Amino acid sequence: MGPGIAGAQRQPCGEKRMSEIRRQISVQVNAERVERPVLVRQHLVDFLREELDLTGSHLGCEYGVCGACQVMLDGKVVRGCLTLAVRADGKQVQTVEGLSEAGELADLQEAFLNHNALQCGFCSSGMLMTALNIVRHHPDASREEIREHISGNYCRCTGYQAIVTAIESVLVKNRASAVLGASL
Ligand code: FES
Ligand code: FES
DSSP states (O other), rough: OHHHHHHHOOOHHHHHOOGGGGGEEEEEEEEEEEEEEEEEEEEHHHHIIIOOOTTTTTOOOEEEEEEEEOOEEEEEEEEETTGGGGTTSEEEEHHHHHHHHHTTHHHHHHHHHHHTSSSTTOOOOHHHHHHHHHHHHOOOHHHHHHHHHHSSSHHHHHHHHHHHHHHHHHHHHHHHHHHHHHHH
C-alpha cells in the first residue's frame, strides 16, 4: 500500500523545495553588472521587471507566443518568459531601456513614431527587438520577409502594416546610406 495523501505531502525536515532554491548569478544588464542570488525557477523577464525595475519588457501570454517579453541575450533575441534568469549567468542582457539609451534603437523608434507604428505600445519593446535583429542581420529584407520575421510578435492593436512600413523605411535609408558611402 502506498503512502497515501498525507504521506505524499510530507517533506523531509531541512530539505529545500526546488522552487525555493537560489543560485548566484553574475550578468551584465545593459551598462550595469548585476550579481545576486536568483530563484532557479525565476524567468528572465520577471527578474528584469521585479528585481531590477526594468519594466520596458512586457508580459503578455507568458508561454512563448506573443513576443512582448523579448530581450537580447548575448546579441540574440530571446523570449524572456521562456528563459530562466540563471541561464543569463556570465552573459549580457540588453533590454529596450539599455538599447534606447545607447542610441541603438533611435532610427527604429523615430520610424515607428513617424509611421504611427505604435498605438497602445504594449507590443513595441518586443517588436523593436525583432526589428533591430532585422536591421542588423537582414538588411536586404523585402517587405514580405519583414512580415515573416515579425510573425512571432503579436500586436493586439493590429498595426502590422504600419510596423512593416516603419521597419522597411529604416532598411531603405540604411541601404541608401551604404550606397552613398561606397560612392564617396
Ligand atoms: S510573454 Fe513571452 S512570448 Fe508572450
Ligand atoms: S501597439 Fe498595441 S499591441 Fe501593438
